[in-house]
Amino acid sequence: MLLLICVLLPIVCSALVALLRKAKRGLRMTAAVLSACVTSAAVGYLIFTDAGGRFELLQLTEQFVFALRLDGAGKVYIGLAAALWPLSVLYAVEYMRHEKREGNFFSWYLLSYGAAILLSAADNLFTLYISYELLTLCTVPLVWHEQDEASTKAAFQYMLYLIGGAALGFMAMLGLSGFGLGEFHGTPALSANADTAWFRVLCLFGFLGFGVKAAVLPLSRWLPAASVAPTPVTALLHAVAVVNAGVFAVARFFYDTVPLDAVRGTWVQTVMLMLSAATVLYGSAMAVREQHLKRRLAWSTVSNLSYMLFGLSLLTRQGMTAGLSHMVFHGMMKIILFFCAGAVLVQTGRTQVRQTHGLGRQMPLTFGAFTIAGLSLMGVPPLPGFVSKYALVTAAFAQGDVWAIVGGAALLVSAILTCVYIFTVVFPAFFLQPEAVGETLPRDPGPCMKISLTVLCLILIAAGLFAGRIMTYLASLSEGVML
Numbered sequence: 001m002l003l004l005i006c007v008l009l010p011i012v013c014s015a016l017v018a019l020l021r022k023a024k025r026g027l028r029m030t031a032a033v034l035s036a037c038v039t040s041a042a043v044g045y046l047i048f049t050d051a052g053g054r055f056e057l058l059q060l061t062e063q064f065v066f067a068l069r070l071d072g073a074g075k076v077y078i079g080l081a082a083a084l085w086p087l088s089v090l091y092a093v094e095y096m097r098h099e100k101r102e103g104n105f106f107s108w109y110l111l112s113y114g115a116a117i118l119l120s121a122a123d124n125l126f127t128l129y130i131s132y133e134l135l136t137l138c139t140v141p142l143v144w145h146e147q148d149e150a151s152t153k154a155a156f157q158y159m160l161y162l163i164g165g166a167a168l169g170f171m172a173m174l175g176l177s178g179f180g181l182g183e184f185h186g187t188p189a190l191s192a193n194a195d196t197a198w199f200r201v202l203c204l205f206g207f208l209g210f211g212v213k214a215a216v217l218p219l220s221r222w223l224p225a226a227s228v229a230p231t232p233v234t235a236l237l238h239a240v241a242v243v244n245a246g247v248f249a250v251a252r253f254f255y256d257t258v259p260l261d262a263v264r265g266t267w268v269q270t271v272m273l274m275l276s277a278a279t280v281l282y283g284s285a286m287a288v289r290e291q292h293l294k295r296r297l298a299w300s301t302v303s304n305l306s307y308m309l310f311g312l313s314l315l316t317r318q319g320m321t322a323g324l325s326h327m328v329f330h331g332m333m334k335i336i337l338f339f340c341a342g343a344v345l346v347q348t349g350r351t352q353v354r355q356t357h358g359l360g361r362q363m364p365l366t367f368g369a370f371t372i373a374g375l376s377l378m379g380v381p382p383l384p385g386f387v388s389k390y391a392l393v394t395a396a397f398a399q400g401d402v403w404a405i406v407g408g409a410a411l412l413v414s415a416i417l418t419c420v421y422i423f424t425v426v427f428p429a430f431f432l433q434p435e436a437v438g439e440t441l442p443r444d445p446g447p448c449m450k451i452s453l454t455v456l457c458l459i460l461i462a463a464g465l466f467a468g469r470i471m472t473y474l475a476s477l478s479e480g481v482m483l
Contacts, residue, residue, distance in 0.1 A: 021103035078120035165212025213246025231342025279306035358434025
């Protein structure tokens with residue numbers, strides 16, 4: 001019952017915020033923040049008490065059942081979202097003050113939370129697919145929030161890529177149903193029919209179909225385009241919830257649905273490793289080239305999502321642990337970086353990297369937070385980015401396959417490129433003279449943004465200090481998967 005409550009709570013709160021659209025802003029914002037906090041508290045209680053159980057909501061056929069159950073992997077995905085969502089809503093309270101259609105924004109923002117919870121609790125591939133598509137549909141209005149030419153184009157591209165890519169996932173789901181698709185955590189009928197070319201094609205369809213949300217090549221250009229959305233959207237949904245949904249779905253598809261022995265060492269795994277490694281390098285190179293700050297961070301996200309996909313594509317326990325750990329740590333790092341870019345935009349109206357020169361001394365909290373998250377993204381110890389990147393490279397070389405080693409080398413090259421696109425923001429911000437923008441000097445944002453940035457930085461530092469325990473927990477999740 002608690003699991004159902006956690007799914008329904010943000011949906012009900014979304015309707016409540018919509019009804020308060022014409023109420024005083026203070027009341028609407030209080031309702032939005034409390035809604036996110038209450039939902040996250042319920043999710044936290046569910047995670048730590050294992051009080052969810054299994055719920056079968058709808059049975060279309062014997063094989064297509066819409067059922068919910070929260071297990072270890074689902075706890076990782078929704079636990080990250082639950083920790084970051086209230087802080088994102090708090091940040092958005094200040095950011096959206098001067099935006100239009102504020103009520104619509106918070107309503108869809110909370111509704112997306114419900115879709116993310118639903119996705120995390122999917123008990124089988126059918127439920128995963130339906131929840132995956134619901135999350136896409138809930139976030140399209142957020143990308144289209146400005147309702148101008150740029151946001152309309154971005155929203156159309158977003159739908160074209162994600163719904164088009166999901167068609168491949170749909171084909172994989174239907175195809176595997178013919179092989180005896182059942183619940184997660186064991187599908188013996190699949191094992192008996194897995195040594196066929198058609199089965200391997202379906203596996204590739206699943207990787208590309210669900211991987212489109214993780215922006216794997218050649219399906220990556222939608223993510224930078226979606227940066228036209230308000231920063232709370234690009235920060236949370238396109239650096240945490242939506243893109244991590246792609247990584248989470250790929251993990252579910254391969255580690256909980258198909259027998260990995262039928263994929264390991266085949267051309268399918270080779271393609272997965274090649275595409276992931278290529279995306280890592282391509283995203284990093286594009287981030288170095290990009291001069292728009294939010295789009296630079298978006299290309300960085302493209303690269304880092306394929307760090308995770310690369311770890312999962314190794315099809316080993318070590319690779320799975322490393323991929324999931326980078327999903328957790330990257331979410332923390334990237335939401336801080338996007339929030340800092342949003343703070344610069346709100347306070348100065350600047351969007352280009354060169355326009356941030358000298359702002360570090362005038363906005364010390366903002367660029368201090370950017371520096372901490374950037375150092376972690378580069379892999380500087382003892383911050384958590386070092387732990388997950390080290391685990392990924394170690395897993396790649398331990399696997400021993402040629403393409404795994406090539407991919408590990410690609411991660412090392414990408415780390416160098418990360419230093420370039422982060423330091424070309426940080427160094428000029430603190431050590432160059434600022435551009436003149438009239439008589440008003442920029443300053444750090446208001447209390448809501450400051451609190452969000454400060455708490456997120458503390459969480460990131462704590463994650464580095466307790467990274468060993470986090471990695472141990474993530475490694476324990478592989479005990480029940482089909483390896």
